[in-house]
Amino acid sequence: MSKNMKTVLTIAGSDSSGGAGIQADLKTMMAHKVYGMSVITALTAQNTTGVAGIMEVTPEFVAQQLDCVFQDIRPDAVKIGMVSNAEIIKVITEKLVEYKAENIVVDPVMVATSGSSLMQDDASQALRTLLLPLADVITPNVPEGEVLSGLKIETKADMLEAADRIASAAGTSVLLKGGHLKDSADDLLFMDGKVSWFESERIENPNTHGTGCTLSSAIAANLALGHGLEESISKAKAYITGALHDGMDLGKGSGPLNHAYRIN
Numbered sequence: 001m002s003k004n005m006k007t008v009l010t011i012a013g014s015d016s017s018g019g020a021g022i023q024a025d026l027k028t029m030m031a032h033k034v035y036g037m038s039v040i041t042a043l044t045a046q047n048t049t050g051v052a053g054i055m056e057v058t059p060e061f062v063a064q065q066l067d068c069v070f071q072d073i074r075p076d077a078v079k080i081g082m083v084s085n086a087e088i089i090k091v092i093t094e095k096l097v098e099y100k101a102e103n104i105v106v107d108p109v110m111v112a113t114s115g116s117s118l119m120q121d122d123a124s125q126a127l128r129t130l131l132l133p134l135a136d137v138i139t140p141n142v143p144e145g146e147v148l149s150g151l152k153i154e155t156k157a158d159m160l161e162a163a164d165r166i167a168s169a170a171g172t173s174v175l176l177k178g179g180h181l182k183d184s185a186d187d188l189l190f191m192d193g194k195v196s197w198f199e200s201e202r203i204e205n206p207n208t209h210g211t212g213c214t215l216s217s218a219i220a221a222n223l224a225l226g227h228g229l230e231e232s233i234s235k236a237k238a239y240i241t242g243a244l245h246d247g248m249d250l251g252k253g254s255g256p257l258n259h260a261y262r263i264n
């Protein structure tokens with residue numbers, strides 16, 4: 001079985017508290033029994049209560065990491081998370097094109113659950129024009145969806161209009177996540193003009209640190225395993241719902257998810 005091991009690369013920032021970023025991505029990949037690799041774009045000094053500091057990796061070193069991965073173990077899918085400045089975004093875009101990367105999931109990480117900014121102001125334009133068009137699917141949450149669409153999102157009808165706008169601008173499928181809405185936790189996929197809802201009950205759990213990173217990595221893992229986009233999202237949604245239900249409670253703020261409960 002391990003002879004057919006599928007491989008997934010995460011290009012993202014490190015979270016010292018292990019709940020989001022690279023650490024959440026690798027844990028999610030392991031739970032999906034795919035081989036995880038990482039290109040680190042930034043170190044964050046962070047915990048469940050907030051981000052204390054960010055140290056960006058140079059664009060040259062991001063490129064070097066990408067070369068090392070792609071020239072040796074080709075990823076079956078790529079997940080992109082925190083990319084904090086325009087130069088890093090440029091270099092990632094160039095390398096993904098050079099190596100003809102497939103099954104690209106972009107989580108346009110702008111702000112952490114705690115409210116701290118994870119992207120410089122000049123980076124959002126580079127994200128829209130360079131990276132988003134390369135993606136097979138992008139996974140904004142409601143605040144990111146508002147920035148990308150220029151619309152206020154308060155209802156499911158607003159989600160539909162915003163997802164349509166983002167999809168048209170980026171020319172790619174959009175999964176607009178409903179985790180920040182009050183009454184539901186339904187996510188909306190806008191793909192080739194077709195709308196699908198991925199529904200789940202709202203779980204009363206304040207520990208949602210890293211839910212977005214986990215969902216996008218689970219989608220990438222399922223794409224690598226050969227599932228189509230809708231099936232990959234459906235499986236990823238079930239994974240995140242199960243992890244939230246598990247109810248692990250660590251840290252003084254919005255705590256991380258348990259991935260180990262899935263592994264047997």
Ligand SMILES: Nc1ncnc2c1ncn2[C@@H]1O[C@H](COP(=O)(O)OP(=O)(O)OP(=O)(O)O)[C@@H](O)[C@H]1O
Pocket residue numbers: 020111112113140141142177178179180185186187200201202203204205208209210211212213214215237240241244
């Ligand atoms: N309370 C909740 N109950 C059920 N599902 C939830 C809840 N909160 C988030 N989710 C689900 O978790 C996934 C991630 O959505 P969310 O909107 O929280 O992402 P995010 O804000 O990017 O996450 P983060 O920034 O914390 O990593 C989505 O599938 C969403 O529907």
Ligand SMILES: Cc1ncc(CO)c(N)n1
Pocket residue numbers: 012013014015020021022044046081082109111112113118209210211212213
């Ligand atoms: C490194 C990192 N990436 C993404 C997020 C978003 O949850 C975070 N808090 N930290």
